[in-house]
Amino acid sequence: MGDDREGGARHRPGRAVAYAVCGAVLLSGCASMPDSGDLRDVESTPRQDTGVRVFAMPPAEDAEPSEIMQGFLEALTSDDPEYDTARKYLTADAARTWRPERSATVLANGPSVVPDHQPAGREAADTLTYVLAGTRVATVDAQQAYAPADGSYRNRVHLAKDAKSGQWRIDSLPQGVVMGKTDFQRNYTSVSKYYFASHTTVRTTGEPVAVADPVFVRSKVDPVTQVVRSLLTGPTSWLGPVVRSSFPTGTALRKGVSGLAPDDRNNLTVPLNAKAARVGSDRCTEMATQLLFTLRNLTPTLESVELQGPGGRRLCDLDEEGAEAAAWHASAQRPDNLYFLDGKHRLVRLPTGAGGTGTSAVPVPGPLGRGERQLGSVAVSRDEHTVAGVDADGRNLYVSSLEPDGSLGNPVVSSLGVDPKDRLTTPSWDAGGDLWVADRDPRDPKLFVMDQGVGKPVRVTVPELPGRIRDVRVAADGVRVALVVEKDGKQSLLIGRVEDSGERPAVVELRSAAPDLEQITAMSWAGDSRLVAVGLEQGGVHQMRYVQVDGSTLEGPAPAALSGVVAIAASEDERVPLVAYSEVDGVVRLPSGAQWQKVDKDGTAPVYPG
Incomplete structure (x- = not known):
């Protein structure tokens, strides 16, 4: 846990040792604990992520309480399948009742360890209580589900000296395991399990x-x-x-x-x-x-x-x-085209395999490609047969087929918002063919879904909505939806579950996908369980990053920096380049391993199907 702990403690000579035996690494369980005095943030043996399995050392004979604590905490970050070594630091009763698989608490810098106030007397000489403390970052529950967390962490660990053997052991401790963020990232990996949507085909x-x-x-x-x-x-x-x-x-x-x-x-x-x-x-x-x-x-x-x-x-x-x-599943569906609006507000498309210039972008068939209505934002159905477009002032939503003889017809949804920024959001399609859009009118904000894009708009309830929806992107599966929600001048990126009781659909149990970002200016689904978002880090500057739907931090580099980003488009197929609209450079894209490349200086509102 050394990567997560700071200063203070002094090393005992010869204790912080790592051994390579039969391809495994054995970590001394007694490193970096002071012999006496207060215990501050505890340092453990530094180690590199070499890919080999790592095991902690069992308690040494006549180990001091501080060494028992250090060894136990180190054992929590080892690769021991059943935490057998960690249990050696516990009494028999505590080892039998401790359930490490029940939860994992992730702290910002690992737990600090300090002795609790001890009462005087003979009995106190044979018992000792330590306090584990830190700042919570996240928890992983018994179902292995991750959830961001905040606030302080504080738990007690009680040690007792065995009357017969004279050995110190932990006899009372919290259930689960606790470790710092760096140790968690080294010891755990995120994997997406797959199930089937109950009502979407x-x-x-x-x-x-x-x-x-x-x-x-x-x-x-x-x-x-x-x-x-x-x-x-x-x-x-x-x-x-x-x-x-x-x-x-x-x-x-x-x-x-x-x-x-x-x-x-x-x-x-x-x-x-x-x-x-x-x-x-x-x-x-x-x-x-x-x-x-x-x-x-x-x-x-x-x-x-x-x-x-x-x-x-x-x-x-x-x-x-x-x-x-x-x-x-969405990540296996490679889109045929990238779509965006050209300088004349016409909808044009560019094959995903085409080069980086805009010369090969051509108007789509149908009225929106002919420029019959000036558009501000669009969404193309996942089968690339239908397009939904919001006009340039954000007031009306139109749906049309991508056929030469297609017609525009009347708007399917209209907003009464006074300011264009308080009208309709960019629409969004799921794989079942349903179309989603939000009306940002502060006097009566609404979220709509339309069956197959042409059905009567049905108002979606969001009972736990903590503000006003500024943007919406439904997942391809139709059972999750990403919302940018504004409250008190700040925007947050939330994920909700879509339930349909038969009377009216609802988006429930909203949770944060980017807890440390605010002022979200753009977002898009970028994988089966991943999004890309542009926002302001708390106390920092605007940045673009990938985030998981559960709010966990993704490994790997963030997209290259780009200034003035207003809109962003990604495909769930991660092989397809990220595309953005920048007020500085127009429509640009980011091929793998390259820098941002201009697609169309006058283009706006890029989207992939979805």
Whole structure:
């Protein structure tokens, strides 16, 4: 935990040692604790993320209480599958009742450790209480779901000296584990599990739509088996009401199974218990699809999965091509075109494989390509057959087919907002063909959804809305929606779950996707569980970054800096370049490994289908 702890403590000679044995690293559990006096922010043995598994040392004979605390906290960040070494620092009773898998608390800089006030007397000489304290950043619950957190963390750990052995051990402690942000990032990895939207299918094919459900697993502790167990257990409670799993209730790995890994041909065999023994071929295919979608974002080279029932009986097998045919997920859908408005406010398109200049951009077929209505923003359906456009003053929303003989017709939604900035947002389509738009009129703000883009606008309730919607982007799966919400002059990026009781759809349980960003000026979905956002970091400057829907921090570099960004467009297919509209440079795009390139100096409002 050394990367997360600061100054103060002095090292005991010879204790901060790392050993390489049989490809594993053993960390001294007693590093960096003072022999006496106050315990401040505790330093542990520094280590590099080399990819090898890391184990902590068990307690030394006659270890002092400070060494017990240090060793225990170090063991929490090791790669011990069942935390067996950490339990050696506990009494027998405490080891039996401690449940480290119940939660993980992530602190900004790791826990500081100080002795609590101790009463005088003989009994006090054989007991000692330490206080763990810090600033909370996040929590990971028993379902492995991440949630941003703030506020102070403070918990007590009680130690007792065994009357017979004379050894100090922890006899009372909080459930779960606690560690600093750097240790968490080194020890855990985010993986998206996949389920199917309960009520959304692809408009053109009727395929089920896959929905990503991100969780965090320990990255070097049999991660494939962890992820499979998590998938079989079911979706997280936040997503659960709007998705389904094809695995029968109670399906689990066969007893004793661990160490799941692809073979030398990149095929993975998954042995299941008797609950899955009687599934039909179609359902088994969906089960294998969930597994393949889930595991390919952990092991990208995985080629196929085989499901086995009791006795090793093959239930079904599936490769990537079969999975893509069995279900639809956004990150596998490469858009044909990039769309934007040219200098004449006409809708034009540019093939996604075209070069960086705007010379090959051509008007789309139909009235919006002919310039029959000057537009301010657009959204193109995911099948690229229909376009929704808001006129330049933000007052009216029109829907038209991308056909030469298409007509514009009357507006499907109109706003009465006085200021153009208080009228309609950019519209947004899901894979089922439904169209979303918000009216920002402060006198009567509303969120609408239209069946297939042409149905009567239905007002969506948002019971927990903490302000006024300034922007909206529905996920391809139709069960999650990203909202930029303004309150007291600040904008926040929130993710809500879309529920439809049959009377009126609702967006519920809003949660922050970018808790440290404010003044959000642009955002777009950029993956099955990822968005790209432009905003002002608290106390900082405007920046562009990728964020996870659960509010966790993504590893890897942020997009290259770009000034004056007003709009941004990304595809869920991460191979497609990021595109933005800058007041300085017009429409620009960011190919992988390159700098921003101009597409059209006079262009505005770029979008990919969605």
